[in-house]
Amino acid sequence: MVRRQQAADRAVRPKLRSPGHPKYQRHIEAAFWDEIAKGLLAEEAAGVIGVAPAVATRWFRQCGGMRPFDPKPRSGRYLSFSEREEIALLNAQGKGVREIAQQVGRDPGTISRGLRRNAATRGGKLDYRHRSCQGRRRRQPAGPGRTDG
Numbered sequence: 001m002v003r004r005q006q007a008a009d010r011a012v013r014p015k016l017r018s019p020g021h022p023k024y025q026r027h028i029e030a031a032f033w034d035e036i037a038k039g040l041l042a043e044e045a046a047g048v049i050g051v052a053p054a055v056a057t058r059w060f061r062q063c064g065g066m067r068p069f070d071p072k073p074r075s076g077r078y079l080s081f082s083e084r085e086e087i088a089l090l091n092a093q094g095k096g097v098r099e100i101a102q103q104v105g106r107d108p109g110t111i112s113r114g115l116r117r118n119a120a121t122r123g124g125k126l127d128y129r130h131r132s133c134q135g136r137r138r139r140q141p142a143g144p145g146r147t148d149g
């Protein structure tokens with residue numbers, strides 16, 4: 001009876017898929033292509049940057065041996081998590097929007113919009129929440145031109 005039940009369970013439940021290895025960060029993949037540009041083989045480049053040779057070979061084959069079209073870092077359209085953290089720290093220190101913008105290297109409008117959008121009202125005071133806006137950014141569905149996660 002038990003064996004028959006196990007077989008029935010296997011017939012109903014879908015096979016569990018492994019999520020696999022998490023995707024490598026962009027700068028690691030960019031370093032791989034820099035090594036390829038220097039004239040190294042895929043396996044040698046893998047050893048230099050510290051990834052498995054199979055991964056490097058897969059990258060090489062998937063791209064046809066050519067560096068992907070856009071190996072550059074992401075555009076500055078959206079604030080990165082580190083920029084948001086820095087804005088939160090400077091805002092907590094009482095710095096002004098223009099001073100924060102100068103230190104972060106962004107337009108003052110971008111800073112003020114970020115502070116306004118991600119403010120939490122606690123006791124009548126606006127506190128900047130950099131973690132919540134980063135979480136919202138990650139949950140947004142991928143749209144045209146959206147490359148980050």
